[in-house]
Amino acid sequence: MSAQADIIATESPKRRQILDAAGQLFLKDGYAAVSMDALARLAGVSKATLYAYFPGKDALFGAMVAERCAGMLAQDRLISDHDAPLAEAMRRLIDFWLRFLISPDVVSTYRTVLAEGARFPDLARAFFEAGPVMGLGWVGEWIAEEQRRGRLRPDFDPRVAAPQFIALLRGELYIKIALGLVAEPSEEAVAAEVDAATDTLLRAFAV
Amino acid sequence: MSAQADIIATESPKRRQILDAAGQLFLKDGYAAVSMDALARLAGVSKATLYAYFPGKDALFGAMVAERCAGMLAQDRLISDHDAPLAEAMRRLIDFWLRFLISPDVVSTYRTVLAEGARFPDLARAFFEAGPVMGLGWVGEWIAEEQRRGRLRPDFDPRVAAPQFIALLRGELYIKIALGLVAEPSEEAVAAEVDAATDTLLRAFAV
């Protein structure tokens, strides 16, 4: 991971352009469907320059995804809101995570890693650690804190409940968005999903 | 859909071989990474024969996925078990759906459709109708029946709860499998996931 960080830290304008182009194209069309020509064109550099920065297509794809993973790790704007009433605090937590999960960048990254995970196992692992594991840890901490405050039932393991919190968000709306059937969901649809999930979680986990 | 059914119904040995090969390769490697040469080789036919049955790669891919969708529709071994005690009946329902969702074929199909959904929108729509919509309908009926029997709370809409039932199964285990980090989960892991989901659902929805 430190090696990846080093790679990411090594910045230069051309490198930035290339990685941005890679993000746009790979996340939209998938790995195999994107040509190095198209990447060079969108990045505004020649193919030779592209190969000067990255040994090949694999490495460029890997660097792009690694950067997205690091970006997720940096998303530490953790909802650690415990002052509002439980229902409201939980609603905010759910709202934050649903909007995060359905944001175009996150959906695209998830879709791409899922599609190429079999051929890039290291990448799938890195994504898993930087995304789900990290997010579930945060939610688990939030739950544990609420248990300590006596607002959530004490008789369950936060590490079991956290995945359920997040999983509940992957309902019909999420699948539609992931499949590309819905480009941008209406505010009402998102709010309805948040409300439904919050209600169910409160009934299942509140004291 | 009737047109698709006709296409699928038109059977012949070579056609079967080709579709089987397409299933194996496309679901494993994705659309773009599979060559018509590889397909012809695995199917045991020449490339010309392949093009005699399908106008091109797109059509072959579409036919393969359409067939999988039809297969999901045929999976009507619906759990309509309401005689056992509620906890046990629900456990069986959850168990059936989790094992279905993490079965290799279903995971591969989901992954592939997700990856290519942007470039094959009709396909994504067909998958959505044949898979999620159909499954959620069945679960919704099960819930409604339990409400009528007075074993589940009457104060929620089955169409809202059904996606939550299924969503709860998409926890950490599911993501690991989808990403290819776990090939075959242990029986204990599956059972633990089923138990956890059942407990939560009972607390949230049982009277």
Add this chain to the structure above:
DNA sequence: GTCTATATTTAGATAGAC
């Protein structure tokens, strides 16, 4: 209907000038 052999395009990757 099915095959072998091939046409044509495009992919990833590089050589050499500046």
Add this chain to the structure above:
DNA sequence: GTCTATCTAAATATAGAC
């Protein structure tokens, strides 16, 4: 470091013999 021009391999698709 960066570009233009090019190499080589592999892709989709097809022609023509049987």
